[in-house]
Amino acid sequence: MxxxxxxxxxxxxxxxxxxxxxxxxxxxxxxxxxxxxxxxxxxxxxxxxxxxxxxxxxxxxxxxxxxxxxxxxxxxxxxxxxxxxxxxxxxxxxxxxxxxxxxxxxxxxxxxxxxxxxxxxxxxxxxxxxxxxxxxxxxxxxxxxxxxxxxxxxxxRVLADVGLLGLPNAGKSTFIRAVSAARPKVADYPFTTMHPNLGVVRVDDNRSFVIADVPGLIEGAADGAGLGIRFLKHLQRTRVLLHLVDLAPFDPEADPVRDAHAIVQELEKYDPSLAAKPRWLLLNKLDLIPEEERQQRVDDFVAAYRQLSGFDGPHFAIAAISGEGCKTITYALMEALEHMEPPLPLGDDDDETDSPAPVQE
The missing domain is CATH 2.70.210.12 (GTP1/OBG domain)
Structure with missing residues (x-):
C-alpha cells in the first residue's frame, strides 16, 4: 500500500x-x-x-x-x-x-x-x-x-521513541535492520528510503522501544533539496534522536564533520524544538576503517565536531552491517528512555491552541 x-x-x-x-x-x-x-x-x-x-x-x-x-x-x-x-x-x-x-x-x-x-x-x-x-x-x-x-x-506523525537522522547512505536502514525485525530497503545508492519505517527493538523480554527511520537529509533540504524536510514531522514525537554519521564516505573530498553540522542546521531551520531534542551521535561504518586507525578517527571526529557545533551528547562507534556496537547502543537507549517523560500531545504545552478533549464513549 x-x-x-x-x-x-x-x-x-x-x-x-x-x-x-x-x-x-x-x-x-x-x-x-x-x-x-x-x-x-x-x-x-x-x-x-x-x-x-x-x-x-x-x-x-x-x-x-x-x-x-x-x-x-x-x-x-x-x-x-x-x-x-x-x-x-x-x-x-x-x-x-x-x-x-x-x-x-x-x-x-x-x-x-x-x-x-x-x-x-x-x-x-x-x-x-x-x-x-x-x-x-x-x-x-x-x-x-x-x-x-x-x-x-x-x-x-508516526509514534516512535527514537528517530534516526543523517545523510543518505549513512547506514540508517542498515542500523534499523540490525537492531529490529524491520526490513527496509538497503542499497548502495542515495535515497533508498522513500518513506518512514518503524521497527520494535526488544532489549529484554519486557523491555522494548520503537525506532523510526526517515529518508535522509542533505544540505539545503529546508529549501527543497533532495526529498526536502517533509518527513521530519515524523521525528517530532520522538524522545531521542540518533544522528548517524558515515566515518568512511566514498567521496574522498567529503568532510563528515561539516556534513554532520549541516544536518543539524537543517533541523534548526525546520523546527528549533526538534533540534533541541536529546541527540546522540552514532559513528558508523567502522568496518571500512583499518582496525588500528579506528579509535583515532573517532576521537578526531568527536573533537572537531564538538568544537564546531558545541555538541555535548554521548557518542558511539558502530558497524551496523555486522552489528558491532549495536547491542551496546540499544541497552543505553533503553535505560535513557526509562528515565524520560513520555511526550505530551500537541497543544498541551501551548496556551493558544488546545486540542479537543476525547469523546467519552
Whole structure:
C-alpha cells in the first residue's frame, strides 16, 4: 500500500431538521391544540484513532464527508429522526488542522482516542413548545441549526521513541535492520528510503522501544533539496534522536564533520524544538576503517565536531552491517528512555491552541 502521510478534506456536519407548526384535527375534538414535533439533530463527524491503519491513503481519494441531515418534525407530536454520525478512522498519531486558520483541531496519539470535529446542528422546535395560557394556538416554529463545516489538513506523525537522522547512505536502514525485525530497503545508492519505517527493538523480554527511520537529509533540504524536510514531522514525537554519521564516505573530498553540522542546521531551520531534542551521535561504518586507525578517527571526529557545533551528547562507534556496537547502543537507549517523560500531545504545552478533549464513549 502506498504510504500517504498528508491529506486535505472537507467535512460538514448535518443540519438540524426543522420544527413544524401543526394542529390536532380529529372528529369530535374541536380545537385540539398544537401538535407539531421538533426536527431531528444533524449527524456529527468524529475522528477515531485506529492502530490497524498506517497511512492516510483513504483520504487522498475521498475528499468530502457530509453527515446526514436531521429529519423535519411532523404532526401528531412526531419528532424527526436524528441524522447518522460519521466516524473517520485514521492512523494513531494523526494531527488535524483547520486548513484556513492553521488552528490545531485534534491530536490523536493513542489507539481508540475519539474526537468530535464537527457538531451537527440542533433540531428546530415545533409549535407544541410555544403553547401558553394566552396563546393556545401558536403558529410559531423554528428552523434547525446548520451543522459545522471545516476544511481540514491532516498529517500523520508516526509514534516512535527514537528517530534516526543523517545523510543518505549513512547506514540508517542498515542500523534499523540490525537492531529490529524491520526490513527496509538497503542499497548502495542515495535515497533508498522513500518513506518512514518503524521497527520494535526488544532489549529484554519486557523491555522494548520503537525506532523510526526517515529518508535522509542533505544540505539545503529546508529549501527543497533532495526529498526536502517533509518527513521530519515524523521525528517530532520522538524522545531521542540518533544522528548517524558515515566515518568512511566514498567521496574522498567529503568532510563528515561539516556534513554532520549541516544536518543539524537543517533541523534548526525546520523546527528549533526538534533540534533541541536529546541527540546522540552514532559513528558508523567502522568496518571500512583499518582496525588500528579506528579509535583515532573517532576521537578526531568527536573533537572537531564538538568544537564546531558545541555538541555535548554521548557518542558511539558502530558497524551496523555486522552489528558491532549495536547491542551496546540499544541497552543505553533503553535505560535513557526509562528515565524520560513520555511526550505530551500537541497543544498541551501551548496556551493558544488546545486540542479537543476525547469523546467519552
Amino acid at each position: 502506498k504510504f500517504i502521510d498528508e491529506a486535505k478534506v472537507y467535512i460538514k456536519a448535518g443540519d438540524g431538521g426543522n420544527g413544524v407548526a401543526s394542529f390536532r384535527r380529529e372528529k369530535y375534538i374541536p380545537m385540539g391544540g398544537p401538535d407539531g414535533g421538533d426536527g431531528g439533530r444533524g449527524g456529527s463527524i468524529y475522528m477515531l484513532a485506529d492502530r490497524n491503519l498506517n497511512t492516510l491513503v483513504d483520504y487522498r481519494y475521498t475528499r468530502k464527508f457530509l453527515a446526514q441531515r436531521g429529519e423535519n418534525g411532523r404532526g401528531s407530536d412526531c419528532y424527526g429522526a436524528a441524522g447518522e454520525d460519521i466516524v473517520m478512522r485514521v492512523p494513531v498519531g494523526t494531527v488535524v488542522y483547520d486548513l484556513n486558520t492553521e488552528e490545531l483541531l485534534a491530536d490523536l496519539p493513542q489507539d481508540g482516542m475519539k474526537v468530535l470535529l464537527a457538531r451537527g446542528g440542533k433540531g428546530g422546535l415545533g409549535n407544541i413548545h410555544f403553547k401558553s395560557s394566552v396563546n393556545r394556538s401558536p403558529r410559531k416554529c423554528t428552523k434547525g441549526e446548520e451543522g459545522e463545516e471545516f476544511e481540514l489538513r491532516m498529517e500523520l
